[in-house]
Structures are given as structure tokens and as C-alpha cells.
Amino acid sequence: MKKVILSVVAIAALGLTSCKNETKKVEETTKTEVSKEIAMTDLSFGVRGNCGMCKSTIEKAANSVEGVASANWDVDKKKIDVSFDDSKTDAMAIHKAIAASGYDTEKVAGSEEAYKDLPGCCKYDHEMMMNQSGETKSEDHSDHNH
């Protein structure tokens, strides 16, 4: 019997790792993203009012208008800054909403009904100046000395 010697030849695995990486760069097609950036319109106008409670009522009224992103009423200046989406609403709608809550704006007189229901401290003077500078302006002294 022939002894078959099986010689196991260990074949060293050759470094077959191909170094040629010919992966083609996939050209990224620049997508023109239709970014729906809503152009906001900023608006400010005069609104009469007295205090912090007025502020919340006025701002709440402005914010209740669909499309209004922000509303900030300045108690000293008697002025509101509103930012809104003019594809959804317009300035008059905001004036009307504030007026409906009982407050006078530059363009629309406040609802008398709503005014009556305002707390005492909020019953502002209808002769009040709007769009003030913010500096406390005392009564007009016509005979002011320089």
C-alpha cells in the first residue's frame, strides 16, 4: 500500500486586495429645493391702552388672526409690532381684531361693547396719543421755558 503523503501546501494567501478603487463619483444632482419660506410682513401701528392687561388683550386679539406670527404691544409707545404672513391676512384684519377686543387702533375705533367690559384700569382715554416716542410725556406745557 502506497503511503500517500499528502502534503498540505499552505498557500499563503496573496494580498489580493485590490487597491484600485475605481468607484466613480456619483455626481450629485443639485436639487433645487423649493423652500417654502414664508415672507413675513412686519407692521407697526398705534393702539391705545394703559397697562399690562391691555397688552395681553391686544396681543391676544392680534395673535388670534390667522397668519399672525407675532405681536408685541408697547405700553409706553402705544404701538404694536406685528409680524404676519400676508398671503393669509392683511393689516386691516389685524386692526379689526384689535378693535373688536375694545381697543382703538390708528385705523379702527375700538368696539364700545368690548370697551365697557374692560377692567377699570384698562379703560384708556380715547384721546390718548398713539405712536409715542416712549418717553414719558407729561402734560403739554405751552408756556415751557427754555
Ligand SMILES: [Cu+2]
Ligand atoms: Cu389695561
